[in-house]
Amino acid sequence: xxxxxxxxxxxxxxxxxxxxxxxxxxxxxxxxxxxxxxxxxxxxxxxxxxxxxxxxxxxxxxxxxxxxxxxxxxxxxxxxxxxxxxxxxxxxxxxxxxxxxxxxxxxxxxxxxxxxxxxxxxxxxxxxxxxxxxxxxxxxxxxxxxxxxxxxxxxxxxxxxxxxxxxxxxxxxxxxxxxxxxxxxxxxxxxxxxxxxxxxxxxxxxxxxxxxxxxxxxxxxxxxxxxxxxxxxxxxxxxxxxxxxxxxxxxxxxxxxxxxxxxxxxxxxxxxxxxxxxxxxxxxxxxxxxxxxxxxxxxxxxxxxxxxxxxxxxxxxxxxxxxxxxxxxxxxxxxxxxxxxxxxxxxxxxxxxxxxxxxxxxxxxxxxxxxxxxxxxxxxxxxxxxxxxxxxxxxxxxxxxxxxxxxxxxxxxxxxxxxxxxxxxxxxxxxxxx
Amino acid sequence: xxxxxxxxxxxxxxxxxxxxxxxxxxxxxxxxxxxxxxxxxxxxxxxxxxxxxxxxxxxxxxxxxxxxxxxxxxxxxxxxxxxxxxxxxxxxxxxxxxxxxxxxxxxxxxxxxxxxxxxxxxxxxxxxxxxxxxxxxxxxxxxxxxxxxxxxxxxxxxxxxxxxxxxxxxxxxxxxxxxxxxxxxxxxxxxxxxxxxxxxxxxxxxxxxxxxxxxxxxxxxxxxxxxxxxxxxxxxxxxxxxxxxxxxxxxxxxxxxxxxxxxxxxxxxxxxxxxxxxxxxxxxxxxxxxxxxxxxxxxxxxxxxxxxxxxxxxxxxxxxxxxxxxxxxxxxxxxxxxxxxxxxxxxxxxxxxxxxxxxxxxxxxxxxxxxxxxxxxxxxxxxxxxxxxxxxxxxxxxxxxxxxxxxxxxxxxxxxxxxxxxxxxxxxxxxxxx
Numbered sequence: 001x002x003x004x005x006x007x008x009x010x011x012x013x014x015x016x017x018x019x020x021x022x023x024x025x026x027x028x029x030x031x032x033x034x035x036x037x038x039x040x041x042x043x044x045x046x047x048x049x050x051x052x053x054x055x056x057x058x059x060x061x062x063x064x065x066x067x068x069x070x071x072x073x074x075x076x077x078x079x080x081x082x083x084x085x086x087x088x089x090x091x092x093x094x095x096x097x098x099x100x101x102x103x104x105x106x107x108x109x110x111x112x113x114x115x116x117x118x119x120x121x122x123x124x125x126x127x128x129x130x131x132x133x134x135x136x137x138x139x140x141x142x143x144x145x146x147x148x149x150x151x152x153x154x155x156x157x158x159x160x161x162x163x164x165x166x167x168x169x170x171x172x173x174x175x176x177x178x179x180x181x182x183x184x185x186x187x188x189x190x191x192x193x194x195x196x197x198x199x200x201x202x203x204x205x206x207x208x209x210x211x212x213x214x215x216x217x218x219x220x221x222x223x224x225x226x227x228x229x230x231x232x233x234x235x236x237x238x239x240x241x242x243x244x245x246x247x248x249x250x251x252x253x254x255x256x257x258x259x260x261x262x263x264x265x266x267x268x269x270x271x272x273x274x275x276x277x278x279x280x281x282x283x284x285x286x287x288x289x290x291x292x293x294x295x296x297x298x299x300x301x302x303x304x305x306x307x308x309x310x311x312x313x314x315x316x317x318x319x320x321x322x323x324x325x326x327x328x329x330x331x332x333x334x335x336x337x338x339x340x341x342x343x344x345x346x347x348x349x350x351x352x353x354x355x356x357x358x359x360x361x362x363x364x365x366x367x368x369x370x371x372x373x374x375x376x377x378x379x380x381x382x383x384x385x386x387x388x389x390x391x392x393x394x395x396x397x398x399x400x401x402x403x404x405x406x407x408x409x410x411x412x413x414x415x416x417x418x419x420x421x422x423x424x425x426x427x428x429x430x431x432x433x434x
Numbered sequence: 435x436x437x438x439x440x441x442x443x444x445x446x447x448x449x450x451x452x453x454x455x456x457x458x459x460x461x462x463x464x465x466x467x468x469x470x471x472x473x474x475x476x477x478x479x480x481x482x483x484x485x486x487x488x489x490x491x492x493x494x495x496x497x498x499x500x501x502x503x504x505x506x507x508x509x510x511x512x513x514x515x516x517x518x519x520x521x522x523x524x525x526x527x528x529x530x531x532x533x534x535x536x537x538x539x540x541x542x543x544x545x546x547x548x549x550x551x552x553x554x555x556x557x558x559x560x561x562x563x564x565x566x567x568x569x570x571x572x573x574x575x576x577x578x579x580x581x582x583x584x585x586x587x588x589x590x591x592x593x594x595x596x597x598x599x600x601x602x603x604x605x606x607x608x609x610x611x612x613x614x615x616x617x618x619x620x621x622x623x624x625x626x627x628x629x630x631x632x633x634x635x636x637x638x639x640x641x642x643x644x645x646x647x648x649x650x651x652x653x654x655x656x657x658x659x660x661x662x663x664x665x666x667x668x669x670x671x672x673x674x675x676x677x678x679x680x681x682x683x684x685x686x687x688x689x690x691x692x693x694x695x696x697x698x699x700x701x702x703x704x705x706x707x708x709x710x711x712x713x714x715x716x717x718x719x720x721x722x723x724x725x726x727x728x729x730x731x732x733x734x735x736x737x738x739x740x741x742x743x744x745x746x747x748x749x750x751x752x753x754x755x756x757x758x759x760x761x762x763x764x765x766x767x768x769x770x771x772x773x774x775x776x777x778x779x780x781x782x783x784x785x786x787x788x789x790x791x792x793x794x795x796x797x798x799x800x801x802x803x804x805x806x807x808x809x810x811x812x813x814x815x816x817x818x819x820x821x822x823x824x825x826x827x828x829x830x831x832x833x834x835x836x837x838x839x840x841x842x843x844x845x846x847x848x849x850x851x852x853x854x855x856x857x858x859x860x861x862x863x864x865x866x867x868x
Contacts, residue, residue: 069795071792071798071799071800072791072803073792073800101785102813102816102817102818137785138784138818337863338863341859341860341863342864344864345863350572351536351570351571354536355506357506358507359504361503362505363505365505366506366536369506382536382538383536384572421771422864423860423861425771425775425860426778426855426857426859426860429771429772429775429776430775430776430781
């Protein structure tokens with residue numbers, strides 16, 4: 001057997017180490033000044049199933065949000081876009097069971113009324129409440145469940161890990177597990193080493209997400225609520241959120257579909273104390289890293305929980321001429337049904353990886369291409385390396401599968417996450433609506 | 435139930451009627467001056483299975499070809515590109531069982547030797563022989579089988595429908611059926627109505643293709659050999675071929691993957707007689723239409739024979755601002771695993787069609803969008819139209835499924851063909867190599 005050095009890919013989780021961040025409990029309530037609740041409001045068919053989540057800061061605070069780019073966008077997305085425009089918010093209300101999409105003007109009205117119900121419970125302006133929905137589309141979403149459920153959720157609000165968990169559970173649809181993550185760290189004081197230990201300011205960032213395909217069967221992919229107690233300005237919150245989302249959620253591709261309802265919201269309560277953090281502040285990179293670590297955890301959970309997934313697949317493209325080239329190739333590989341079914345079948349079929357890389361219009365010379373599967377060199381300079389098939393089958397037992405390709409054109413790289421494509425995906429998506 | 439007019443989509447096969455073309459027998463041998471053979475040369479594991487096809491004109495004639503755009507391209511593609519450069523050819527030799535891809539310089543040498551073997555049998559220049567391969571990749575393709583098989587194929591050459599059929603069978607891999615088509619028509623004399631009936635020149639165009647996914651499991655999608663006895667110049671053959679391929683094979687998308695081996699070759703024997711046909715000749719549009727009709731038949735057969743397919747799906751996009759917009763939306767719908775699994779599950783899930791249209795970056799207003807499924811209006815001006823679910827289930831019994839969407843932005847349109855995504859696709863592609 002030839003001995004070759006595997007392609008050198010960056011280590012996962014490197015950012016947490018670099019900034020001294022530590023995973024912690026509490027999800028969206030890990031940040032001080034946050035409360036959450038998840039209740040059964042009867043919005044779903046299954047009686048007693050939690051279907052309404054409420055997440056609230058103790059006071060109106062800085063807020064940023066990103067939304068689906070899909071031309072079809074749901075009523076709650078339209079209302080939340082409007083409400084977040086002033087960069088501040090108090091609460092987010094989310095429901096599962098009905099996406100309130102393709103519901104016209106009445107749907108917009110229901111989203112507004114939902115925000116108003118929460119505002120009246122919390123004693124804030126309705127423009128300080130954002131709304132998110134997930135579930136079936138094209139069906140009217142009645143306000144009734146909210147009239148009953150919002151007061152129930154408001155009185156259940158608590159700052160405990162259990163309450164955060166209830167909220168994470170209430171937004172699940174085809175998700176097989178709730179998805180939460182949180183990190184704590186220390187904010188640099190900006191005064192260098194003179195500051196004693198007792199002046200250290202700790203902070204937390206956390207959140208939850210629902211999503212188990214880039215689009216859920218009935219088009220309501222990803223709803224994510226994040227929080228931090230670091231005193232970010234609205235502009236800094238926006239910068240941290242968009243950078244994190246771009247490098248994490250936007251790098252997950254389960255089936256290349258994106259939804260009408262995708263929403264990701266960040267509340268920054270400021271309860272950690274200390275001076276306001278702008279993008280130029282010394283503390284900004286630390287907080288941004290924590291938010292990105294939370295998002296990376298949640299993004300990997302989405303990929304691993306892809307509909308019918310049996311494997312989390314990480315695709316690394318290295319040696320590309322530009323980052324865009326690297327990303328186009330990475331997505332082409334990650335979205336290839338042939339690559340995904342090969343992984344499902346434990347088939348070390350690097351030929352499909354090569355074909356997926358070659359088809360996407362990015363220029364490279366096949367004679368310079370290296371490919372590793374599961375950490376094993378399988379193609380060097382465009383020619384196959386003999387494989388130990390037994391060893392490959394053993395490596396496929398791991399729940400994570402690494403695919404790496406080096407194009408030999410430059411120094412740019414990209415990473416995306418996906419999952420394999422299984423019989424279960426067909427069953428879930430072929431049978432869902434009926 | 436609301437009564438709405440379905441979206442007006444163009445009729446399939448309209449071109450044949452417009453130019454008075456009629457389907458006929460004979461496949462690649464329908465054109466005069468063509469012979470074909472398909473023999474078992476022992477290139478495949480299964481003993482006795484036909485695996486070597488030879489298609490030859492009676493004399494060297496005009497030839498055009500199009501090839502895969504994949505950056506990874508197989509040895510026979512590289513050699514055939516070189517050989518077709520002078521616009522003339524005598525024969526095409528094709529094998530199944532091994533794609534001769536990712537095989538380096540030795541692979542190129544085998545492709546050259548194969549061409550030389552055919553040239554020596556037929557008594558022509560080896561540059562007049564094109565080569566095509568399909569099957570597993572990354573494995574050396576030994577020349578031995580060809581040394582034995584090429585003389586066998588050469589002596590089996592015949593101008594019969596059976597011989598054409600044998601050639602079509604010899605290139606099959608995961609294809610469940612051989613795919614052939616042919617049309618005959620009358621060439622306009624260019625002298626108007628003065629020409630009597632006895633001066634009429636009839637011609638034929640026909641061919642075969644292999645392909646049952648946009649990429650076969652081991653990366654050898656589509657091999658197509660077409661012929662016509664119309665006296666096209668090399669330039670006219672090239673123009674007719676590229677136009678036809680662009681409107682037919684390039685509009686089929688089974689799983690969004692494209693292969694390293696795609697090859698489509700047209701030989702024009704000129705045996706129909708009459709003056710040479712240039713692009714500017716009166717006869718050109720008729721011949722080009724015949725070639726396009728053959729390609730459209732073959733393209734639809736590929737989509738219908740998609741790996742694991744249970745339905746042929748035609749996606750029409752109308753009312754787009756530009757043809758490019760229409761095509762991007764059509765491909766986004768046709769490649770959406772969610773749309774394809776819904777069709778497999780007989781689920782009239784127009785929401786997934788809407789989401790696939792909205793995600794691809796083409797600008798439109800969701801309030802102007804209409805969607806028809808199976809000829810039934812299901813969305814008008816962005817709002818759902820109540821469906822008769824029983825009627826929809828009945829319509830899903832048809833082997834063909836029509837999806838049409840009008841964007842309400844302009845007059846441009848596009849059509850693509852695909853198939854549904856089934857359990858069988860996962861089985862075929864999850865288990866193939868091992």
